[in-house]
Amino acid sequence: MKMRFSELLVFLILFAALPCAAETLDLSALGDIQDAQMIEVSEPVSEREWTYPISYELLKTSEYIVLANKNNLLDENYIPSDLTKDLDCRKISYDPIQMREIAANALYELFDAAAEDGLYLYAHSGYRSYQTQNTMYYNRLKKNKGVDDGYVAYPGSSDHQTGLGIDVINKAGIGKKFTKAFGETKHGQWLAENCWDYGFIIRYQADKEEITEIEYEPWHLRYVGVQVAQYMRDNHLSLEEFTEEWKEAVAQYEAAGI
Numbered sequence: 358m359k360m361r362f363s364e365l366l367v368f369l370i371l372f373a374a375l376p377c378a379a380e381t382l383d384l385s386a387l388g389d390i391q392d393a394q395m396i397e398v399s400e401p402v403s404e405r406e407w408t409y410p411i412s413y414e415l416l417k418t419s420e421y422i423v424l425a426n427k428n429n430l431l432d433e434n435y436i437p438s439d440l441t442k443d444l445d446c447r448k449i450s451y452d453p454i455q456m457r458e459i460a461a462n463a464l465y466e467l468f469d470a471a472a473e474d475g476l477y478l479y480a481h482s483g484y485r486s487y488q489t490q491n492t493m494y495y496n497r498l499k500k501n502k503g504v505d506d507g508y509v510a511y512p513g514s515s516d517h518q519t520g521l522g523i524d525v526i527n528k529a530g531i532g533k534k535f536t537k538a539f540g541e542t543k544h545g546q547w548l549a550e551n552c553w554d555y556g557f558i559i560r561y562q563a564d565k566e567e568i569t570e571i572e573y574e575p576w577h578l579r580y581v582g583v584q585v586a587q588y589m590r591d592n593h594l595s596l597e598e599f600t601e602e603w604k605e606a607v608a609q610y611e612a613a614g615i
């Protein structure tokens with residue numbers, strides 16, 4: 358068992374201040390304590406080691422792993438700086454669809470790969486401003502007699518405000534309400550299988566509803582970067598779980614340093 362440096366200090370002070378009390382100590386315990394001191398000396402606390410599979414630098418600097426949900430609201434003034442004017446791919450929307458540049462480029466690659474497999478995907482809804490979300494939320498509330506039924510995300514909690522989220526559908530889904538049945542289609546299955554290799558995750562998975570507090574949305578992709586997406590796939594993590602995990606790794610690492 359390792360002793361923390363602070364614990365060791367307290368112990369040494371106590372030990373030095375109470376020489377008489379040492380007589381009453383069990384000698385075998387004293388042996389353990391001396392061993393502990395030796396171990397501490399041979400393993401300086403400054404030699405901390407990063408063992409988490411994703412680099413410390415990426416986790417501390419990536420803008421693409423941002424978490425937006427009810428407990429982590431984005432600022433009402435948050436607007437990504439590098440939004441595209443409009444997506445340059447197959448899409449279903451009268452309005453321009455915006456995404457952060459890196460996510461847009463990844464989406465083009467994803468759509469191209471799907472097309473090579475004979476599957477045509479359509480972008481539907483990308484970046485949504487705080488104000489748009491706010492209007493949508495309060496309109497829904499009004500329609501629903503003031504009750505939040507979870508259908509429209511609370512302002513600041515929408516993944517769409519990150520500029521990294523995108524709703525994707527197939528031709529059969531055009532003009533229809535998005536449903537979970539999309540996950541059963543060839544297109545939905547292809548996305549669930551392949552999106553990770555292009556840096557996207559299925560943000561709201563069927564068996565993570567209790568954690569995300571959002572119902573399964575097989576059409577909602579979220580860009581996080583290839584390495585993180587593949588790691589999340591391999592470990593079957595929601596963005597909430599991944600965030601908790603990496604923050605814990607960073608906190609432990611930083612607490613171990615001097």
Ligand SMILES: [Zn+2]
Pocket residue numbers: 517522523524576577
């Ligand atoms: Zn969505």
